[in-house]
Amino acid sequence: MEQMSRNLAFQLKKIRQQRHLSLDDVAKATGVSKAQLAQIEKGEANPTVSTIWKIAAGMRISFSSLLQPPTAHYMRFSSKDVPHVDEDEGRYRVYSIIPYNPERGWEFYKVEMEPGAVSRSEAHTEGVEETVMLIKGQAVISAGDMNELLDEGDTLVFSGHQPHEYRNTSEGLTIFHLILQYK
């Protein structure tokens, strides 16, 4: 969420400086007060859509150019404090490595399954694509008429639009990475 404010702050300041405009100039061109513009450029604001509209219209730019994240940027997700959810009485553990982000459109999980653990998922609405990369152990993934056994190094891509099931068929811990791609 304040991811957005940072992008906005960066892009607005960049465009304003590229055009050699002062805050007063932009305020005059957009109808947004100088104070508010200053707050936005410092990333300390949470503007309304009408404010963003005024800025985009006044500056003759698109929304996307205002909301785009700065290029050549990187982001690190620490292995500490990764939120996780348990199923099947703690024998199926899901770690959210990269949470969903509207700009990105996908999310990334690490999953650990104890021997014999099972997880069932309802059908996700419309176009969700699941990508499973098996790191350690063995798992069977079923959906409709699909029934695939994955060993270490195997990767499976399938549509999540129907109910599906993950099952650890090995004697030990099974670990895999999971990407959920939306829309």
Next chain:
Amino acid sequence: MEQMSRNLAFQLKKIRQQRHLSLDDVAKATGVSKAQLAQIEKGEANPTVSTIWKIAAGMRISFSSLLQPPTAHYMRFSSKDVPHVDEDEGRYRVYSIIPYNPERGWEFYKVEMEPGAVSRSEAHTEGVEETVMLIKGQAVISAGDMNELLDEGDTLVFSGHQPHEYRNTSEGLTIFHLILQYK
């Protein structure tokens, strides 16, 4: 402005109904209050970016899909109350037919020039492209080393990144359409 609210209203309601969710469901998934969601779906709200972020993230959709205007829609601009600006002592008249819109990225003008009228424009910042379609009369358009004479039916496209000039070289009124394309 409230163009935005309408799009948002339409798209959110559409997605919610496609997925057979109630306002309570969406409220739980996004962390945005039911009351606010109801207002948004009715187009009576002016949400903040953080609210939109929460909705997009919770519903696993992108911003663009939330802000896109409904397809198969049309919009009429009446010839009445078209705002216009005068230059060169009223001998150069600019009518704003379609004002700039951040989703569209361009704007549309009708221009009327009395005989001998001249208009000079400063260089527009960065990537502005001008398209002139001459409807009636005759005009010379100059920019840098370009110097083009346009007759009825002629069209000229050029970059507006340097100072340029419009001049009516005919004996009568000259009329042309002008599209300004940004970015």
Next chain:
DNA sequence: TACAGATGTCCGATAAAATAAACAACAGAA
């Protein structure tokens, strides 16, 4: 130096966005 203009920041007041809770309308089930 003093001055004037321009720039970005800060502050109090106000309008409005967001929430939680109460409410009405409606459904299906006993």
Next chain:
DNA sequence: TTCTGTTGTTTATTTTATCGGACATCTGTA
């Protein structure tokens, strides 16, 4: 019918986005 749960709407309250104006800082100029 009555009851119970689910839906969307409305209301009251809190929170905050926005504005206008005051302020401090820094120019370049006389």
